[in-house]
Amino acid sequence: MVRNIALLTGGDSSEWQIALQGAENIGNALDRSRYSPYTIVLRNGHWTYTAPDGTKSELDRNDFTLPVAGRKIKLDYALIVIHGTPGEDGRLQGYLDMMGIPYSSCGFVSSVLTFDKAACKRAVAGSGIHLAKEILLNKTSEIDPAKVSMFLAFLRKLILLLPLILLLPLFVKPNASGSSFGVTKVKKQNELLPAITEAFKESDQVLMEEFIEGREISCGVMIAGGKEYIFPITELVCQSEFFDYKAKYQGFSNEITPADLPEAIRKEVNRLTLIAYKRLNCRGVVRIDFIVKGETPYMIEINTIPGMSSHSIIPQQAATMGMSLTELFNLIIDETSNK
Numbered sequence: 001m002v003r004n005i006a007l008l009t010g011g012d013s014s015e016w017q018i019a020l021q022g023a024e025n026i027g028n029a030l031d032r033s034r035y036s037p038y039t040i041v042l043r044n045g046h047w048t049y050t051a052p053d054g055t056k057s058e059l060d061r062n063d064f065t066l067p068v069a070g071r072k073i074k075l076d077y078a079l080i081v082i083h084g085t086p087g088e089d090g091r092l093q094g095y096l097d098m099m100g101i102p103y104s105s106c107g108f109v110s111s112v113l114t115f116d117k118a119a120c121k122r123a124v125a126g127s128g129i130h131l132a133k134e135i136l137l138n139k140t141s142e143i144d145p146a147k148v149s150m151f152l153a154f155l156r157k158l159i160l161l162l163p164l165i166l167l168l169p170l171f172v173k174p175n176a177s178g179s180s181f182g183v184t185k186v187k188k189q190n191e192l193l194p195a196i197t198e199a200f201k202e203s204d205q206v207l208m209e210e211f212i213e214g215r216e217i218s219c220g221v222m223i224a225g226g227k228e229y230i231f232p233i234t235e236l237v238c239q240s241e242f243f244d245y246k247a248k249y250q251g252f253s254n255e256i257t258p259a260d261l262p263e264a265i266r267k268e269v270n271r272l273t274l275i276a277y278k279r280l281n282c283r284g285v286v287r288i289d290f291i292v293k294g295e296t297p298y299m300i301e302i303n304t305i306p307g308m309s310s311h312s313i314i315p316q317q318a319a320t321m322g323m324s325l326t327e328l329f330n331l332i333i334d335e336t337s338n339k
Contacts, residue, residue, distance in 0.1 A: 013084025174203030
């Protein structure tokens with residue numbers, strides 16, 4: 001029996017159009033002998049399906065059905081391809097849980113936790129995973145330039161006494177955001193306040209995080225059918241300062257899969273990737289980013305709905321391990337259908 005799949009994409013983050021590219025790539029790859037996908041774009045409160053003839057219709061969120069050509073199609077599974085809200089922050093997962101609709105990503109609690117970078121770091125702390133030092137700012141926090149300057153000067157004076165110090169350069173990033181927007185590498189003190197202001201456009205909390213110099217890598221992971229799949233590691237060699245929007249989507253990076261890493265480091269990254277996946281109770285395919293400083297990997301970020309366009313990292317890693325996107329999503333859908 002062919003299942004009707006809701007391919008939910010778009011979203012309200014700054015990368016919503018990138019999500020559309022990923023959804024198109026997945027839609028083309030899905031096994032038509034098993035699934036009949038309906039791409040539904042979530043944007044500004046609308047859940048819109050566009051039929052092949054251009055006719056548009058809205059998903060009925062009361063019963064998760066779609067009116068198409070005079071018929072009412074019951075959708076029985078959701079494949080989420082949304083970066084940021086509402087796809088990665090738990091909002092969509094909460095709705096689907098209430099409707100009894102299985103879906104492809106992490107569950108509600110895990111999504112809420114992993115979307116909040118600071119909370120995610122606290123959840124894996126103590127598990128042997130190395131993490132960057134940080135300071136968390138709320139929108140109500142004082143960000144007066146003079147006070148920030150005094151604060152940094154104070155930290156420098158106490159460099160031998162404080163376990164938590166941040167010296168320039170450092171990263172300023174939105175604490176809860178599924179996109180690359182609002183992330184700044186701050187090199188000079190006068191760049192700090194504009195960076196904080198920019199990050200607050202994407203999130204109500206902002207992380208000031210220490211800069212760790214090293215090799216930037218990413219590792220995909222999935223548990224399906226009782227088997228652990230740890231994908232080949234990708235090294236991100238960026239022409240820009242870091243793996244930002246330009247590096248991700250505009251060709252300003254060289255992505256090397258598999259990464260040329262010493263065997264000991266590769267095994268350690270694989271081990272830590274699996275620890276984080278299990279500790280955070282993830283499901284579906286997840287991508288975890290690290291910076292390797294010397295021989296020590298530092299976990300930087302977890303992507304619970306990683307990019308799936310033809311140029312994205314997970315499709316590259318899957319291809320390197322001999323797995324097509326069709327096979328990958330057969331595994332994901334089978335694993336999550338009864339969860």
